[in-house]
Amino acid sequence: MNAAKVSLFVFFALWxxxxxxxxxxxxxxxxxxxxALLLAGRAILLLVISGVHARKETLAMSLPGILxxxxALLIQDNWAFYYPVLVSITLLATFLLSLKTKPIIQRFAEISIKNQEVSPEIVSYTRKVTILWCFFFALNGAVALYTVWLGDLDVWTLYNGCLSYVAVGALFCGEYFYRKVILHV
Structure with missing residues (x-):
């Protein structure tokens, strides 16, 4: 990962x-x-570097970026607090739509096992994990929305800047542990 990618990741992680x-x-x-400029710049760079393959990711970034x-343009500062909600909705939609073709988690599995055929058991498992992530993003978006409606900036910051990342990490690590220790995959 180059310095620009790391900087953008840190900026939006601390957003x-x-x-x-x-x-x-x-x-x-x-x-x-x-x-907004950083999101737009990232989207343009992604399109230039990756071309057609980046369209879905660029579209996924568009909704939060447009918000x-x-x-900024309409001087509606409070709208910005819906940003984490839209990120969760975008991720939910991305994972959900991937179930129609090839689940995102299956794509990750294929990348990790390189040139090996993915067994039907792994396909079934990755589909279930993708559905699990869909439920997670729906719940995460609902809680993020609740923190906006609650109107307490510090509660909003605590959840969206810390607790939601802890929840993502816990789900990721829990699934990894289950897959490696229980399933031995």
Whole structure:
């Protein structure tokens, strides 16, 4: 991973904390414009580098990015707090739509086993794990939405900037443990 990718990852991983500070110090408009420009720049670079293969990912980033742009242009700072909700909805839709063709988790499995055929058992398992992630993103989006409606900036920041990442990590590690220790895959 190059420095630009790492920087973008860190920026968006810390986004709820920086949004909190920007809101509290009256810098939300500047922060929203910067966030929107970074998302747009990443999408353009992704399209230039990966071409057609990046269309789905670029579209997936579009909804949250459009929200940030509209929030900045219309001077609606509060709209930005829906960003984590839209990210969860986008991930939910991406994982859910992948069930029609080849589940995302199956794609990850194929990458990890390189040139080996994926057994029907693994296909079935990856489909179930993709469905599990769909439920997770639905729940995560609902909780993120609740934190917006609650109206407490510190609770919003705690959940969307920390607890949701802990939940993602717990699900990821739990599934990995189950797969390696229980299933021996």
């Amino acid at each position: 709820p904390f920086t949004a909190n500070l920007a809101f509290k110090y009256g810098l939300m408009q500047v922060f929203l414009v910067l966030s 940030l742009i509209l929030s």
